[in-house]
């Protein structure tokens with residue numbers, strides 16, 4: 001398990017429970033790897049369907065009861081070091097969707113030929129910083145672009161403090177710049193729109209076809225949503241990658257810290273306004289207004305910040321409500337469990 005980046009979380013484990021890592025999530029089945037090898041697992045109902053344990057996602061470390069000849073049973077989700085969450089589009093924006101957990105780096109991928117979009121980069125960066133891991137911007141398909149240097153500069157301008165790397169999975173261009181991240185025991189999650197070449201990069205790094213790849217649509221250069229589930233893979237070099245399906249929407253979810261990290265250049269002005277409660281609208285002595293006028297801050301960057309901030313505020317209020325509901329469910333589950341124990345019907 002050490003090979004898979006496992007660090008015990010210090011919680012006592014019961015007899016027969018061993019650690020495992022979730023490598024893929026299917027409807028109600030989990031693909032896992034543990035010291036006995038790989039296998040399938042299902043959840044222990046009394047732990048998960050009572051709201052007591054958070055549902056596992058790809059990359060999670062879990063405790064299991066191993067079954068060599070059938071489904072193992074997942075009994076507990078270990079505390080996450082990092083996780084990437086977005087608003088779940090299938091829930092009409094009411095719930096959090098956990099995309100992946102326990103990774104060290106987030107590769108935010110856009111292709112240099114069609115997909116490049118600095119505003120979308122800011123959105124990804126905000127969620128990536130919030131995850132607790134380190135974001136890296138990877139611009140793909142350098143072999144198809146004649147504008148690589150200009151786009152690298154444009155990406156760097158919105159990605160302060162983040163490495164921006166251009167690569168080509170086809171020609172191998174720039175791939176050596178990824179070596180610093182591909183260390184044994186480290187996990188990298190690949191995020192980006194469909195068709196930008198996430199799976200192609202996995203295969204290029206693995207030196208073989210681990211993930212299926214598909215051509216993009218000729219009419220509009222959109223990807224075909226080839227990857228349909230999130231998959232954790234161990235590369236020959238010892239690093240792990242979580243390949244993900246291209247995401248159509250990336251709704252903000254609890255990003256207060258992520259916004260601050262992504263927009264340090266914007267937020268630095270706030271402390272310099274004449275009034276500490278300046279709303280940066282029309283107040284006298286507003287440093288943001290001055291920065292917009294003298295060109296220190298671009299209007300696009302400012303409006304992008306305001307837009308994400310507004311979305312974040314909405315999700316934050318949803319989240320407070322949902323966390324409260326979850327806490328209540330958890331405490332109800334505990335009381336029920338105690339009651340069953342006392343009445344002797346608990347197994």
Ligand SMILES: Nc1nc2c(ncn2[C@@H]2O[C@H](COP(=O)(O)OP(=O)(O)OP(=O)(O)O)[C@@H](O)[C@H]2O)c(=O)[nH]1
Pocket residue numbers: 140141142143144167168169170171192193194195196197198199200201212213214215216223224225226227228244245246247
């Ligand atoms: N020319 C060129 N084509 C590439 C490169 N990387 C990927 N492609 C092509 O881009 C298309 C999409 O690649 P995928 O790897 O399937 O993209 P993906 O990001 O995994 O897409 P989803 O799984 O749908 O999210 C394929 O036709 C690849 O051959 C590259 O570096 N250069």
Ligand SMILES: [Mg+2]
Pocket residue numbers: 198199200211212226227243244245246
């Ligand atoms: Mg793919």
